[in-house]
Amino acid sequence: MSKRHYAYYILLAFFAATLIFQFAGSSGDSSGGSQGVAGWLMQQPFGRWLVGGVGLILMGVGIAHAIKGYKAKFDKHFAMPPQTQQWAYPICRFGLVIRGLVFVIVGSFFIIAAYQINPNQAGGIGEVFSTLRGQPFGQWLLAFVALGLFAFGLYSLLAAVYRRINTEM
Numbered sequence: 001m002s003k004r005h006y007a008y009y010i011l012l013a014f015f016a017a018t019l020i021f022q023f024a025g026s027s028g029d030s031s032g033g034s035q036g037v038a039g040w041l042m043q044q045p046f047g048r049w050l051v052g053g054v055g056l057i058l059m060g061v062g063i064a065h066a067i068k069g070y071k072a073k074f075d076k077h078f079a080m081p082p083q084t085q086q087w088a089y090p091i092c093r094f095g096l097v098i099r100g101l102v103f104v105i106v107g108s109f110f111i112i113a114a115y116q117i118n119p120n121q122a123g124g125i126g127e128v129f130s131t132l133r134g135q136p137f138g139q140w141l142l143a144f145v146a147l148g149l150f151a152f153g154l155y156s157l158l159a160a161v162y163r164r165i166n167t168e169m
Contacts, residue, residue, distance in 0.1 A: 033124050033126075034106065034109070034110070034122045034123050034124040034127070035119050035120055035122050035123070036119075037054075037122070038051050038054075038110060038113045038119035038121075038122030039119035039120075041054065041119075042113075042117070042119050048114050048117055049114070051110055051111075051113055051114040051119070051122065052110070052111055052114035052115070054107075054110050055107045055108065055109070055110030055111035055112075055113075055114060056107065056111070057107070058103050058104075058106050058107030058110060059103065059104050059107030059108065059111075060107075061100075061103050061107075062099075062100040062101065062102070062103025062104035062105075062106075062107060063100060063104060064100070065096050065097070065099050065100030065103060066096065066097045066100030066101065066104075067100075068096050068100075069092070069093045069094070069095065069096025069097040069099075069100065070093065070096075070097055072089060072092075072093055074092060074096070074155075074159070075089070076164075077159070077163060077164055078158070078159070078162045078163065078164060079162055079163075079164040080158070080162040084162070088154075088158050091151045091154050091155065091158075092151070092154070092155040092158060094148055094151045095148055095149070095150075095151030095152030095153070095154060095155040096152060096155060097148070098144075098145055098147075098148020098149060098151065098152060099148070099149065099152040101145070101148070102125060102128055102145065102149070105128045105131070106123065106124060106125065106127075106128060109121060109122050109123040109124075109127060109128075110122050128145070129142060129145070132145055
């Protein structure tokens with residue numbers, strides 16, 4: 001794994017940890033999740049820039065996932081029989097691209113929150129679904145994204161079964 005990948009995982013782990021601590025620290029109010037994290041970050045020095053940075057990181061991770069799916073870059077990590085690849089790879093690619101799209105949308109919510117200096121604009125997956133539902137043909141978009149996230153779940157299961165482990169580290 002390259003140093004760039006480690007940086008992505010460290011940043012995502014930091015973001016996940018802040019979500020956990022923010023959620024655990026919220027006493028039953030509705031400010032948990034993405035809005036709670038954005039609110040907490042806004043209170044820090046350079047908070048607006050931190051929220052924007054989280055948005056850019058999330059968008060970058062989303063784009064990386066979409067590229068990984070589009071170019072099937074996961075192939076080198078799988079030890080999968082060719083007959084399984086025929087049906088599994090399209091599902092994996094679709095799932096990764098849609099997950100990337102969801103990350104890009106969540107990242108854009110954080111950037112909007114930073115721009116408007118309003119942590120309530122930051123949203124998570126629930127807000128992605130609400131936003132998609134509100135669009136023209138929203139139910140179809142929502143179904144398409146839900147199907148893609150289901151495909152990503154199948155990708156994760158396939159990765160658990162067929163992942164090639166490099167023992168030479």
